[in-house]
């Protein structure tokens with residue numbers, strides 16, 4: 001019988017205070033809870049918490065993509081305009097190709113909730129067989145943004161040769177044009 005292999009998903013919290021233990025990280029667990037709801041195929045989280053330092057974020061993204069083999073990596077935090085917000089820069093630095101449509105759609109969805117949605121510079125891109133997607137730091141933004149873009153994520157990962165992800169159609173209808 002074929003062995004069922006759980007797909008690794010990187011969950012990267014970028015927060016100075018959460019990384020120092022000054023507050024409990026609600027971002028990483030929020031992403032895990034959302035994925036538990038959305039995904040129907042076997043998966044496991046590889047979670048990390050790092051400070052808002054571009055080199056540290058980039059190193060974590062490279063490790064999750066190249067060593068841990070995560071087909072999907074979700075970051076939370078560090079996407080705003082403050083001087084220490086550098087998650088988009090770290091993402092661009094490690095990606096071969098950017099997918100600006102992700103940021104555009106996530107900001108549009110968030111704008112229905114808060115006018116400050118336009119302050120997020122969140123983006124997405126691919127590194128080898130990994131798709132990296134930035135989410136804002138506010139834990140409440142995680143579900144809003146994932147619900148907006150997740151229908152396109154499994155097909156995107158198919159196209160770059162990553163793992164096959166299935167969603168629970170009652171929660172999220174993944175769209176595969178060639179299926």
Ligand SMILES: Nc1ncnc2c1ncn2[C@@H]1O[C@H](COP(=O)(O)OP(=O)(O)OP(=O)(O)O)[C@@H](O)[C@H]1O
Pocket residue numbers: 013014015016017018023024025026027028052077078079080082136137138139
């Ligand atoms: N990982 C997290 N867990 C819980 N709350 C968070 C987390 N990240 C952000 N927040 C909340 O969202 C707010 C905005 O997030 P932002 O990423 O701008 O944080 P920040 O003010 O730059 O500080 P830090 O980097 O220390 O989290 C924070 O002030 C905090 O209330």
Ligand SMILES: Nc1nc2c(c(=O)[nH]1)N[C@H]1C(S)=C(S)[C@@H](COP(=O)(O)O)O[C@H]1N2
Pocket residue numbers: 076077078079080081085109110111113114116117118119120121135136137138140141142144145
């Ligand atoms: N859905 C949603 N998107 C949101 C927010 C939010 O509360 N909900 N906060 C905004 C604010 S106030 C900022 S500054 C930016 C960047 O946040 P970050 O630096 O924590 O990533 O995300 C924006 N996007």
